[in-house]
Amino acid sequence: MDLFTLVSLILIIAMLIAAVVAAELKDLLSAAVALGVVSLIVSILFYILQAPDVAITEASIGAGLSMAVLIFAIKHTERWEK
Amino acid sequence: MKRIVAAILAILIFIVLALAFVKIPFGNINLSDYHYYNPITDKQTSDSVPQHYLVDGKKDTGSTNIVTAVVVDYRGFDTLGEVTVLFLAATGVGSIMYIFEKEKRRKVRRANAVVETASQLLFGFIVLFGAYIFVHGHLTPGGGFPGGAVIASAFLLLYLAYPRFHAEHKTLNVAESLAGLTFVIAGLLGLLISGSFLYNFLPFGVPTYLFSAGIIPVIYVAVGVKVGSELTGIVDAMMGVRE
């Protein structure tokens, strides 16, 4: 197993964990942050798959803006899922 | 019970799709195994579409960055569509959040001095970086979408540091309209000059120079401005601050 496969595997497993955490958490604010982590890992994966422009987009939109939009939405509504 | 069914369903879909994706070659494959068929001239060609992009991309479009060549020139119509999708998203959010217009702003705490000063300092650099990304879209990795997103994240920083900050809505609207019009007019000019929409009618110049690749930089600047102002508009609408 070369380094590339190893790093990708670690990242993918971390991404899956973050995604499951985002789905399971009752605290929506933390869930939004977990989603941001998913996006961040996806953007790293894009980068090591040699797609730097997609990586920039994913990092700024996925991890930055969409998380902010989610957090604003939570601010307008409720933090805890019933 | 519901959760178990959902989990089983998700795993099933995953297995079905994974079995399909396993069959797909990944990584270094011999691209020349593929050939394509031109339905208009009814001819088979010897090289594959990705191979053509890689080999003849620079000659066809004048762009050094092949990704940009594909995104803005070969498949520029899709990019126009995607820009429209973002425009629609911003319009839709604006339409939905309109209801909160008359709602009074809640009292907000000021962020501390360090955050305020640092964001003031950083704002200019982030905008500059975003502008760099989309101006050099045809030369270096990046382009209108990443550049616009970076600019929008600079505005996001201001929103976070100054709770009372809000961008002028009219200016944003005008900026995104003008940028969109630039894109469509560039397309229509191509139609007028050579008979095909979005045709690259400007001279290509010397590749690797800033002024090269014909209309690609023009379109990418328009896309960058548009994406930046739209994403800022979405953030602004979500903050509930109105004109």
Place this chain on the structure above:
Amino acid sequence: MMVQPVLLIALPLFFAFLLPLISLWSKKVLKYVVMGVMAFNAILAFIVLIEALKAPIFDIIAGFQPPLGIVLMVGPLGAFIALVINVAAFVISLYSATVTKEPLLKYYMLSLLILMGATGMVLTGDLFNLFVFLEVTSIAAYGLASYNKDRKGFEGALKYVIMGSIGSSFVLIGIAIIYAQLRTLNMLDIATRLGEMDPYTKIVAFVSLFLGFGVEAEMFPLNAWVPETYDGAPHPVSAMFASMSAKSGIFALARVIFTIFAFSNYLWFVVIMGILTVFFGEIIAYVQKNIKRMLAYSSIGQMGMIIMGLGIGTVLSVQGAFFQMFSHAMGKALLFIAAGYMIYAAGTDRMDKMKGIGRNPLIGIPLLIGILSIMGMPPFIGFYGKFYILMGGFQQGYYAIIALFLAASIVEVAYYARFIKIAFEKSERKYPAPNIWVYAPLIIFAIIIVLFGIYPKPVMDILSHVAAFLAGGA
């Protein structure tokens, strides 16, 4: 000079971007600008149709030969459906003048863009471009569905967003599989080289695309969003959904089935989905008390008939399916506009509170024409669609399916007849008179329905190109 089909897409887009600038100058002219653009677009679509009848148009975008670049592939059928969508959009834009809720600017932008997306889905000859226009159509539809900003609107829009985005993801997965295997996105290129694909991958790709477009085409297990969305949306928007986004979705489905995959041995699957959709729609429509929900379920039933017609797969039945698209686009838009007026006039959406509302001839006559056409009565356009689908079914020997189809049609007749009885009953109640923006579109649709019902030859001439479409042409 030849009109290029790309103008049909570029023009609404141009004006959608221009509207914010116009609104800075004057907000009153917006609706007239939109009406003018849509009327002009309908004229362009007519010219394109005339051109396409001579020979299929291939409009190369950006000057790159396909499959390197994108090409618009406009055959007679595509141009016909584009014309239907554009005419419906223009007439509905007249009724849109009754919308007064702010922000009107956004409403008009979204309605121009839903037109652009629906037209693009019909005209394009590139698989990924089809996905892009699907996104444009559905995101514009999400925005319009929630435009009323009340509880019903948000609920419907949220359901639509969830179902629609799952559908779009499936479409994207299907496209990714196809591109990864064949390295091309042009529909005809894919169709020629489909044999190189692994059989299992081919099925997965087909099912993904079929399910994805099925959401927009209101196919049976994927149409849970339909009643809520139609009910919660503003009245002109319900008409738009029935006549524009659903039509483009079903045309994309036809493209996937016939142009790309050219399946002939799996078509029974499509027929079964179609008949299930018909039954689901018609039977639930029978028990509805709310008029817009009834029309929405009836719309599901009609779309099921179209899917069935496509699935039977003979020339006759596919002709019937295309005729049904035309008649449903006109008839259901008319009924939704009429329903909008009736809900406004009666002050409620319950059908039993609408006694005698059709006694005003300006409303009653178009309403009657629309209902009879949707039921499939002979002198109106709705008849031909159902008739040809049935004939196609006989040809293929699907007798059980035909019996079920007729049973569903009887249910349809029953609930519409019940509504006619309520609407034309004698009643003391006075209803406010409709204004010109209400009865003008109703009368235009009614005229189209009667005209082509009495003289269907032009439409049949266009539909005679179905054989070429089935053989995998444009």
